[in-house]
Amino acid sequence: MKPVNQAQVTFLSKSVNESFARGVVAVFLAQADPTLPQLADLKTAVSEAVTNCIVHAYPGTLGQVTMKLALYEEGLVKVTISDKGRGIPDVKQAMEPLFTTGNPEERSGLGFSVMQSFMDNVRVTSRQGRGTRVTLTKRLSPRR
Amino acid sequence: MSNVRFGESPGGLVAYLSGEIDHHSAQMLRQEIDARLQARMPDTLTLDLGGVSFMDSSGIGLILGRARRMNALEGRLVVQHPPRQIQKMLDLARVSYI
Numbered sequence: 001m002k003p004v005n006q007a008q009v010t011f012l013s014k015s016v017n018e019s020f021a022r023g024v025v026a027v028f029l030a031q032a033d034p035t036l037p038q039l040a041d042l043k044t045a046v047s048e049a050v051t052n053c054i055v056h057a058y059p060g061t062l063g064q065v066t067m068k069l070a071l072y073e074e075g076l077v078k079v080t081i082s083d084k085g086r087g088i089p090d091v092k093q094a095m096e097p098l099f100t101t102g103n104p105e106e107r108s109g110l111g112f113s114v115m116q117s118f119m120d121n122v123r124v125t126s127r128q129g130r131g132t133r134v135t136l137t138k139r140l141s142p143r144r
Numbered sequence: 145m146s147n148v149r150f151g152e153s154p155g156g157l158v159a160y161l162s163g164e165i166d167h168h169s170a171q172m173l174r175q176e177i178d179a180r181l182q183a184r185m186p187d188t189l190t191l192d193l194g195g196v197s198f199m200d201s202s203g204i205g206l207i208l209g210r211a212r213r214m215n216a217l218e219g220r221l222v223v224q225h226p227p228r229q230i231q232k233m234l235d236l237a238r239v240s241y242i
């Protein structure tokens with residue numbers, strides 16, 4: 001399937017770029033005229049995936065995070081967030097609710113659960129030492 | 145960008161949070177709230193989310209961490225006035241609110 005429109009940004013894994021990524025999503029999706037709740041769902045899921053790159057992929061160092069945005073016919077949105085960080089040894093376990101390898105004082109282990117509940121589909125591929133790619137898809141159902 | 149203002153309730157401390165709560169902004173909020181908790185030792189900490197325009201799971205981490213702190217002080221945490229979109233996030237994390 002060919003996208004109607006496509007864009008890509010690469011940025012450093014700095015926490016200040018979490019809001020940058022959400023802003024890019026909002027500006028890109030304006031052409032698809034999403035409802036406010038649809039836009040909020042997409043911004044939240046993207047924020048989860050981007051934050052994971054910043055917190056988990058490059059612990060103690062900085063690396064690159066790439067976000068690809070694609071819009072297809074009938075309001076289908078696909079966002080791919082990828083890093084070249086340390087990877088996830090067991091993706092199935094990582095996606096379980098409450099599972100975290102982060103500081104339990106700060107992290108709740110709910111990032112993947114949020115992505116799954118706010119998107120239609122979440123796909124994660126990862127290779128240890130090579131990086132992780134998260135693909136989020138959601139159909140913007142027509143406005144009532 | 146996010147912000148916190150503090151107010152009083154009988155025996156308690158109210159933190160009025162506003163703006164976007166993500167991993168970046170949660171770090172500053174955590175420090176400000178914990179410093180105020182340490183100084184005041186309230187029986188109840190109320191987090192008022194009425195002015196919050198965005199929150200992801202970093203906000204859940206912030207809330208659950210403060211709940212643990214209040215438990216350790218034998219006090220309690222109350223979450224109030226979350227906007228609709230943020231209720232979805234709290235429901236998913238099973239955080240109750242008024």
Ligand SMILES: Nc1ncnc2c1ncn2[C@@H]1O[C@H](COP(=O)(O)OP(=O)(O)OP(=O)(O)O)[C@@H](O)[C@H]1O
Binds near residue numbers: 056083100102106110
């Ligand atoms: N891009 C990534 N690179 C390496 N590890 C990751 C990546 N994304 C997720 N993980 C791993 O998957 C775990 C679960 O991620 P998830 O987002 O569900 O929870 P969390 O980030 O630990 O906590 P929260 O999102 O609630 O703050 C992480 O603790 C981490 O071990």
Ligand SMILES: [Mg+2]
Binds near residue numbers: 048051110111112201
């Ligand atoms: Mg996460």
